[in-house]
Amino acid sequence: MRNEHMIDHLVVIGVGLIGGSVARALRRAGHVGRVTGVGRQRANLDRARELGIIDDWTHDVGVAVRDADMVLVAVPMGAYEAVFRAMAPSLADDVPVTDAGSTKQYAMREAARWLPHAGRFIPAHPIAGTEQSGAEASFAELFEDRWCILTPAADADAQALASVQAMWAATGSRVICMDAASHDDLLAAVSHLPHLAAFALVNAVRKSGKGDPFRFAAGGFRDFTRIASSSPQMWRDIVLSNRDAVLDKLDALQQELSAMKQAIAAGDGEAIAQAFQQAKSARDRWLQEHGGKL
Amino acid sequence: MRNEHMIDHLVVIGVGLIGGSVARALRRAGHVGRVTGVGRQRANLDRARELGIIDDWTHDVGVAVRDADMVLVAVPMGAYEAVFRAMAPSLADDVPVTDAGSTKQYAMREAARWLPHAGRFIPAHPIAGTEQSGAEASFAELFEDRWCILTPAADADAQALASVQAMWAATGSRVICMDAASHDDLLAAVSHLPHLAAFALVNAVRKSGKGDPFRFAAGGFRDFTRIASSSPQMWRDIVLSNRDAVLDKLDALQQELSAMKQAIAAGDGEAIAQAFQQAKSARDRWLQEHGGKL
Numbered sequence: 306m307r308n309e310h311m312i313d314h315l316v317v318i319g320v321g322l323i324g325g326s327v328a329r330a331l332r333r334a335g336h337v338g339r340v341t342g343v344g345r346q347r348a349n350l351d352r353a354r355e356l357g358i359i360d361d362w363t364h365d366v367g368v369a370v371r372d373a374d375m376v377l378v379a380v381p382m383g384a385y386e387a388v389f390r391a392m393a394p395s396l397a398d399d400v401p402v403t404d405a406g407s408t409k410q411y412a413m414r415e416a417a418r419w420l421p422h423a424g425r426f427i428p429a430h431p432i433a434g435t436e437q438s439g440a441e442a443s444f445a446e447l448f449e450d451r452w453c454i455l456t457p458a459a460d461a462d463a464q465a466l467a468s469v470q471a472m473w474a475a476t477g478s479r480v481i482c483m484d485a486a487s488h489d490d491l492l493a494a495v496s497h498l499p500h501l502a503a504f505a506l507v508n509a510v511r512k513s514g515k516g517d518p519f520r521f522a523a524g525g526f527r528d529f530t531r532i533a534s535s536s537p538q539m540w541r542d543i544v545l546s547n548r549d550a551v552l553d554k555l556d557a558l559q560q561e562l563s564a565m566k567q568a569i570a571a572g573d574g575e576a577i578a579q580a581f582q583q584a585k586s587a588r589d590r591w592l593q594e595h596g597g598k599l
Numbered sequence: 600m601r602n603e604h605m606i607d608h609l610v611v612i613g614v615g616l617i618g619g620s621v622a623r624a625l626r627r628a629g630h631v632g633r634v635t636g637v638g639r640q641r642a643n644l645d646r647a648r649e650l651g652i653i654d655d656w657t658h659d660v661g662v663a664v665r666d667a668d669m670v671l672v673a674v675p676m677g678a679y680e681a682v683f684r685a686m687a688p689s690l691a692d693d694v695p696v697t698d699a700g701s702t703k704q705y706a707m708r709e710a711a712r713w714l715p716h717a718g719r720f721i722p723a724h725p726i727a728g729t730e731q732s733g734a735e736a737s738f739a740e741l742f743e744d745r746w747c748i749l750t751p752a753a754d755a756d757a758q759a760l761a762s763v764q765a766m767w768a769a770t771g772s773r774v775i776c777m778d779a780a781s782h783d784d785l786l787a788a789v790s791h792l793p794h795l796a797a798f799a800l801v802n803a804v805r806k807s808g809k810g811d812p813f814r815f816a817a818g819g820f821r822d823f824t825r826i827a828s829s830s831p832q833m834w835r836d837i838v839l840s841n842r843d844a845v846l847d848k849l850d851a852l853q854q855e856l857s858a859m860k861q862a863i864a865a866g867d868g869e870a871i872a873q874a875f876q877q878a879k880s881a882r883d884r885w886l887q888e889h890g891g892k893l
């Protein structure tokens with residue numbers, strides 16, 4: 306029996322780690338026929354075709370989407386405007402569009418601004434990734450048992466939603482829906498803020514000019530700063546596209562740090578131990594709630 | 600040929616992860632004869648004897664050190680004053696004393712204040728540990744290929760220094776010396792500040808009250824906050840015993856966060872990307888300098 310959500314022609318705009326891995330996963334699942342890649346770097350696109358990730362490619366977004374059955378936007382947030390503008394004139398009426406960006410209210414604003422049928426844009430955020438990038442780094446298992454959060458608008462097209470949901474499920478993701486504002490707030494806390502803190506921490510240590518801090522760092526500093534090796538451009542786009550939530554979380558972190566600073570300056574051991582204990586209890590509880598799953 | 604630095608009778612005050620692991624490592628190396636444990640919890644001391652970590656034990660610091668050839672203080676920083684006071688009256692003239700605490704100027708101040716021969720106190724900080732505690736968690740390999748930083752005073756007793764250096768080397772540590780102020784500043788940056796930031800980050804997220812942040816945290820938050828599961832009491836003691844350096848690093852972190860906040864609020868993508876890039880470059884460079892050693 307033919308899968309009713311099978312995608313005859315998928316257009317992947319941005320054939321990097323995420324776009325490439327979606328294509329690979331869908332091929333493996335028999336969920337896709339032809340895959341067209343769109344990108345700027347010829348070497349990456351050629352490599353993606355060699356690896357069998359895509360069947361053909363073009364640099365031209367408008368040409369690519371003309372006979373698409375599904376469009377996946379897997380570019381940095383900073384390129385959304387250009388991509389949506391370029392695809393708008395040639396996108397057929399009934400084609401679902403999804404994305405893989407880290408912030409969702411921004412994605413929806415750009416879609417509403419440029420696409421002829423914003424209700425067929427079903428925003429998605431697969432919570433998966435590695436520190437690698439490019440088609441070469443992609444692999445079919447990237448999404449297995451990872452969350453993929455969809456944030457459809459209240460008036461989203463039901464058929465588009467069903468198709469996009471089926472596509473992400475076929476990658477192996479656990480698909481759930483929530484509203485975009487909740488998504489952006491939650492991710493600001495658990496992802497964007499830790500990245501900002503890691504970048505800030507490395508810069509603070511770097512400027513103290515004390516040689517190589519890794520030499521005597523027993524795990525803590527290395528683990529803590531691992532995410533500071535992430536892509537500066539990607540993270541610039543993410544924090545700018547989720548500005549309000551990110552500023553809100555930065556404020557909250559600074560308040561906590563200020564309270565600790567005061568307690569340390571005052572030698573208030575009780576307040577310090579209490580703050581540490583509350584953090585430890587919360588983390589241990591969250592960890593426990595996941596049982597063996599972490 | 601007998602090892603000239605062989606310790607006939609080692610007294611370990613605090614038979615936990617560190618104290619227990621030193622005793623095990625020295626036994627394995629044939630570097631110690633009898634080991635006496637000192638502690639408050641009978642169950643832990645009995646268990647340490649059962650496991651062959653110590654030969655005998657007492658609750659009384661003064662009694663224990665009376666015929667020691669070497670004393671290792673492996674208690675939380677908050678207990679240093681009580682331990683030094685208790686050992687001072689019965690410590691023989693020529694007995695070297697070392698410790699394993701995380702901050703060294705404080706340890707030296709307490710030693711100078713209470714011990715009759717502070718020049719025989721050779722402060723040590725083995726950069727090793729796990730998130731476990733207690734004698735049960737100790738193991739002979741804990742210090743292998745880990746740094747152990749000694750911070751002897753300018754007028755330290757040469758013989759005591761040689762004995763302590765030999766002892767830590769016999770645990771498998773790579774022993775190096777630096778001045779205590781440099782040590783405390785360096786560790787404030789690479790260890791104490793990351794712990795404070797992790798505790799603060801968890802508290803900021805906890806108070807935002809958004810349910811279980813681990814559910815959608817893809818590695819970053821988990822890695823970043825791992826050290827927030829450390830002992831609140833131990834870390835309270837550490838930050839209080841290194842107050843000036845810790846406050847200094849907290850200021851530096853807050854300045855970085857404030858600068859980022861301003862750039863984000865202003866939508867200054869160039870400044871944001873530059874700050875992220877500088878952090879990434881520094882971290883990548885440090886990592887590279889360690890070659891395959893990480």
